Amino acid sequence: MDTRPGEELPLDQLEPYLRRHLPDFDGPLSVRQFRGGHANLTYELTFRDRAFVLRRPPFGNIAPGAHDMRREYQVLSRLPEYFTPAPGALHLCTDPAIIGVDFIVMERREGTVVRYRLPEEFGGIDRVEERLTDALMRVTAELHLVDPERAGLADLGRPRGFAERQLRGWTQRWQLAKTEENNDVNYLADRLGQNIPEPQAVSIVHGDLKFDNCQFQPGEPDRVTSVFDWDMATLGDPLIDLAGTLSFWPDPKIDPTEMPIPLLVGDWPDKAYLKARYAEYTGFDLSRMPWYEAFACLKTAVIAQQLYRRYRDGGTKDIRMEQFAQAAQAFARLGRQKIEVNR
Structure with missing residues (x-):
């Protein structure tokens, strides 16, 4: 084994x-x-x-x-x-x-997973980073446009008050996982609670929809064949999913030397491209995205802190998690920057 x-x-x-x-x-x-x-x-x-x-x-x-x-x-x-x-x-x-x-x-499905850099299978393909990114946005939009009732998933969650519950839940998880105080997390939790957006749609929300939870057909950057990791799926505001994807995307505000979790490396489109493609495929208004992006950074900070806490407490021997407390700090700091720009 x-x-x-x-x-x-x-x-x-x-x-x-x-x-x-x-x-x-x-x-x-x-x-x-x-x-x-x-x-x-x-x-x-x-x-x-x-x-x-x-x-x-x-x-x-x-x-x-x-x-x-x-x-x-x-x-x-x-x-x-x-x-x-x-x-x-x-x-x-x-x-x-x-x-x-x-x-x-x-x-079991077969395919190519994009993690932190372009896989060899896609080397030499014209506009490959752009095409992979476009395929990710297209499959995200396809999921968010599925009718939950028709799919037999109307009982998957409670969409009313979804964003408020998400904020409250992830703030509570921080309190359970923290190993020291973090002023950026405290600031984010307070500011985000003051102006929660109204959802435009009720969608099936994956909860962690990004490249390394997808498989692509080898050599075909326009086709996502599989999406994995559905244990957090629920019904709610689809822009929370989009923001989660953006939180793992390269960002000029992130200092790579302060981020122990590797982000995408290469000539990838910027976040504005992702948002434009998603808006084109769904027709949704993205004017409130700074709120969603700041929330996604808070959520990612909490997840990183949970993983670090599990390692520190002996729940796993996965040495990669030793540096995740630093990642939690970096994501919380980025989230604060996102929300402060729009004061």
Whole structure:
């Protein structure tokens, strides 16, 4: 089993369970962990020539409402018919006797993931960064224009008061995860609460829609084949999703030497390009984007702090998380700059 130390799956309980509940699990089992993510743990399960994906929450203390495998199963058992980049969920296990937590098994899809730089598969293609960016905005718009009721997901969340609850929830998560006071976070929480925008639409909000949660058809930068990581999906204001994508995009206000989380490297379009393409595909008004972008920076700061706290408390041995307290500070500082410009 190819996994990080301390993140192994208990195969003595898991393998017979899978063979009982999933008829395609036939032949010897091999397990390989996907190591690119920082939160939920994802493993490839291979039985003979069939591959599947298992997703489970991380080890250690988990913030209330986070890493919800039941929610992810709800989405991925209904959405793929209406949004084909969503991979289909095959099984949900809620029996803690199997691996200790809820987990889902889903279909395995193949493709190229863009992380921090242009993959080799896309080298030499004309306008490739622009085309990849455009495809990301197009698939984001396609998701936000899905009718939740038609997709059987009208019960996924409570859209009324969504942004207010998001702000309150992420502020509470900061209080649970913080290891020291941060004046930028406190300022952001206060300022954002004073002028919350009214939503233009009720959409399925992914919660973490960015390049490294997508797969592209190899050699085809115009086509997103898969979108992953649906455990935070809900119904709400779609501009919160767009702002989350922008928070991980290169920004002239970010000093790379102060950002331990690598951002995109290369000749990528600026944030104005992303917003223009998204507005074109959806018809939404983006005049209140500074609020959304500042909120996204707050949320990202909290996520980084949660990951650092999990590492500090011994919940993971993933050494990458040692520097995430610094990332939390950088994102909080950027969010404050976004909201102060528009005072």
